[in-house]
Amino acid sequence: MEPAPVGEDSAAPDEQAIQATVALEGDGACIARARRLAADFLTRVQADHGLPVSERAMDLTQLVVSELVTNALKYAPGPVLMDLRITGDAVEVVVWDGDPVLPVARAADVGRVGQHGLEIVMAIAQGFEAHREPVGKRITARIALVDDPGGAVAGRPPL
Template identity: 65%
Template sequence: MDQIAGDGGRTSLFSGGFSVSEAFEGSEAIAAARGLARSFLTDAQAVHGLPVSGRAMGMVQLVVSELVTNARKYAPGPCLLTMQVEGGVVEVTVWDSSTALPAVLGPDPGRVGQHGLEIVMAVCQSFKVQRELVGKRITAAVVLVDDPGDDVAGRRA
């Protein structure tokens, strides 16, 4: 694994939010990215006092895993993972060098594989893809706590 940004690039933001960024390249990038997500959300609880449900912890790691997997699979070179918490939501953004936009396939229980973006879109509050001058940026947002009305974290209303 080659982690390109040394200490995880942790940053506090003026508006009460905070973020972390790290670049990944190599075969162990996906596990390292999940570990960064777990560490980041653990810090959100322990250091910043934010509530993070167990479901949100799992959903963010799943989203990170799927987005980094796609970046490593379909784009040459490193990918950049950024997570930012603000307003009770964590935004997970993955940049990669490919300008090809992802194909979001419809649900098909008979299809083997290629369900990653389908899963991400099902568990996120929002999902967007931006083409950049170099590459693209995919951002998915997951709420940090389950709704008192029993709506689970990350689900769309």
């Protein structure tokens, strides 16, 4: 299925919502496709709407998309919906799947092979939320569009 066009949603009359939605189903090829869709979306945000998007934001968004879509395809039955939307100075990556079980980040373990995706997303995202829906769950990660000139990572204050 092709992504819905970037355009207006139910925003205030003077505000234009910028978003794209796509249904994904299948194997690992659709994970790569989801990353390309995210990159294309942010490229259009820059070109069509003049919003700044740092190279870092582009890379982090593709990483978050890859991790969230991979988890949804691996652990949930049926199709996955991915919604990308600009909210203020950030991009939100929203992934819905049909499994109502909310993900739980495992304790850090450098010896563990795999299963670090949620840890990665939570470490690099400016915000992270997981909600049960009437059918399945919705995971939202928020990534700053531009790098903080003060050196903060993903819009967070330096440690």
